[in-house]
Amino acid sequence: MTQPTVESLVTYDSWGHYPVSTPSQVIVLDEQPELPARWEATLLPYGNGCSYGDVCLNNGGTLLVTRAANTLLDADWERGVVRCQAGMTIGDLNSASLPHGWLVPVTPGTQLVTLGGALANDVHGKNHHGAGSFGCHIRCFELMRSDGSTRICSANKHAEFFFGTIGGLGLTGLVSWVELALKRVPGPWLEVETIKYADLDEFARLSDESMDFEYAVAWIDCSSPNGRGVFQRANHVATRTRRAPESRTRFELPFTPSFSLVGSVTTTLFNAAYFGARRSRALAIRSSGEFFYPLDNVGGWNRIYGRRGFVQFQCVIPNPGGYAGVARLLTLMRTSRMGSFLTVLKHMGEKRSGGYLSFPRSGVTLAVDFPFRGEPTQRLLARLEDEVLSSGGAVYPAKDALMSNAAFEALSDCHDEFTAVRDRAFESDFIRRVQPRP
Numbered sequence: 001m002t003q004p005t006v007e008s009l010v011t012y013d014s015w016g017h018y019p020v021s022t023p024s025q026v027i028v029l030d031e032q033p034e035l036p037a038r039w040e041a042t043l044l045p046y047g048n049g050c051s052y053g054d055v056c057l058n059n060g061g062t063l064l065v066t067r068a069a070n071t072l073l074d075a076d077w078e079r080g081v082v083r084c085q086a087g088m089t090i091g092d093l094n095s096a097s098l099p100h101g102w103l104v105p106v107t108p109g110t111q112l113v114t115l116g117g118a119l120a121n122d123v124h125g126k127n128h129h130g131a132g133s134f135g136c137h138i139r140c141f142e143l144m145r146s147d148g149s150t151r152i153c154s155a156n157k158h159a160e161f162f163f164g165t166i167g168g169l170g171l172t173g174l175v176s177w178v179e180l181a182l183k184r185v186p187g188p189w190l191e192v193e194t195i196k197y198a199d200l201d202e203f204a205r206l207s208d209e210s211m212d213f214e215y216a217v218a219w220i221d222c223s224s225p226n227g228r229g230v231f232q233r234a235n236h237v238a239t240r241t242r243r244a245p246e247s248r249t250r251f252e253l254p255f256t257p258s259f260s261l262v263g264s265v266t267t268t269l270f271n272a273a274y275f276g277a278r279r280s281r282a283l284a285i286r287s288s289g290e291f292f293y294p295l296d297n298v299g300g301w302n303r304i305y306g307r308r309g310f311v312q313f314q315c316v317i318p319n320p321g322g323y324a325g326v327a328r329l330l331t332l333m334r335t336s337r338m339g340s341f342l343t344v345l346k347h348m349g350e351k352r353s354g355g356y357l358s359f360p361r362s363g364v365t366l367a368v369d370f371p372f373r374g375e376p377t378q379r380l381l382a383r384l385e386d387e388v389l390s391s392g393g394a395v396y397p398a399k400d401a402l403m404s405n406a407a408f409e410a411l412s413d414c415h416d417e418f419t420a421v422r423d424r425a426f427e428s429d430f431i432r433r434v435q436p437r438p
């Protein structure tokens with residue numbers, strides 16, 4: 001066994017730069033990942049830190065950084081089945097599989113996430129209404145536990161560890177590799193239809209009539225009183241109109257300003273201008289990189305919120321009643337004068353991975369973000385959370401920095417099953433916050 005590198009890092013943060021956390025030890029795993037024989041305090045895997053809040057942080061404990069364990073171990077390009085080390089990113093896997101006509105079947109809005117991170121948050125994408133979440137496409141994975149044991153887990157073997165680890169927030173052990181069934185695609189292109197809509201009723205109608213599209217999602221102008229926005233739906237198409245542009249960062253925000261460049265005025269102006277600039281209906285051919293990862297074009301865009309960082313809040317509210325619930329959330333945001341810069345709305349489908357703590361479920365999901373301003377931000381998020389819980393909904397841990405114990409309990413009916421497979425040596429700032437020790 002090669003020895004892992006031990007880094008002494010001062011701070012580690014996640015995508016929102018809030019909260020900031022100081023692990024006492026950072027171990028960078030290499031291409032033969034193993035759990036260390038000794039560690040300080042507690043353990044937590046760290047993928048690429050693309051979670052917005054604190055699920056990937058471990059203040060005072062040990063972080064196991066997986067990014068260097070990123071080898072494609074095996075690929076069957078006939079059947080579209082790959083086995084990859086958990087530190088491989090979705091972007092790297094797509095680059096390897098697209099020339100063979102396969103794509104990662106479920107992808108979030110950035111290709112920087114690792115497969116281990118995608119598994120542990122059971123991430124969802126613009127195709128959730130048809131394809132379900134990332135966990136629905138996992139065939140098996142290897143799980144390393146702090147007692148030195150190793151298990152290959154699938155829906156049929158060690159099923160309790162399989163379903164505990166999918167969406168298990170890194171708390172059941174270290175996933176070393178993942179075997180995944182990919183999606184067959186005719187090439188890198190999608191035909192994307194963009195439609196402006198006037199209010200949430202029209203969004204609901206568009207969502208219903210777009211169920212046969214592979215992808216559907218909307219951006220909301222949160223400064224408008226009725227939830228107007230821009231709806232996008234898309235399908236993969238075979239076309240050779242132009243060479244697919246390389247997916248890469250085109251612009252890098254060079255520094256973190258001391259204050260947030262996003263305020264209520266800029267948010268209102270940006271939202272109104274974005275809505276105003278769209279045509280009422282348009283059809284275009286886009287590469288998969290352009291369609292799935294528009295935010296990856298601007299490196300370090302998360303720095304615009306300044307040194308205090310920002311928080312996301314994503315929830316899902318079941319139907320019937322999902323749209324009325326979303327309308328109440330938008331009203332709460334408007335009356336608190338805290339608009340969200342980037343607001344995303346999507347109808348989520350019935351298919352579930354079975355992950356004990358998995359967030360993705362049927363209903364309407366809303367994702368919003370706010371610069372972190374201390375108490376006013378905490379107050380608003382608490383009110384949004386109350387509204388979601390009273391509508392029977394759930395809050396997404398991957399996007400969270402402020403969730404309460406009540407919201408964590410409401411996430412799932414399977415907390416006991418999860419507790420039974422949790423590895424007690426693994427902890428995160430998130431779990432200590434939502435489930436403080438008595």
Ligand SMILES: Cc1cc2nc3c(=O)[nH]c(=O)nc-3n(C[C@H](O)[C@H](O)[C@H](O)COP(=O)(O)OP(=O)(O)OC[C@H]3O[C@@H](n4cnc5c(N)ncnc54)[C@H](O)[C@@H]3O)c2cc1C
Pocket residue numbers: 015044045046047048049050051052055056066086087107108109110112113114115116117118119120121122123124125126169170171173174175176295398399428
């Ligand atoms: C721009 C942007 C857009 C996004 N869009 C979406 C979206 O559309 N849908 C969505 O669902 N999410 C979305 N996200 C959130 C993101 O997909 C998730 O937070 C994802 O889990 C981050 O992966 P990561 O590799 O960075 O893991 P990290 O954030 O580092 O870790 C996430 C969790 O995974 C655990 N973990 C990591 N590696 C392993 C491992 N090898 N074994 C066990 N546990 C492990 C960690 O302990 C932690 O609990 C978005 C994030 C960004 C920044």
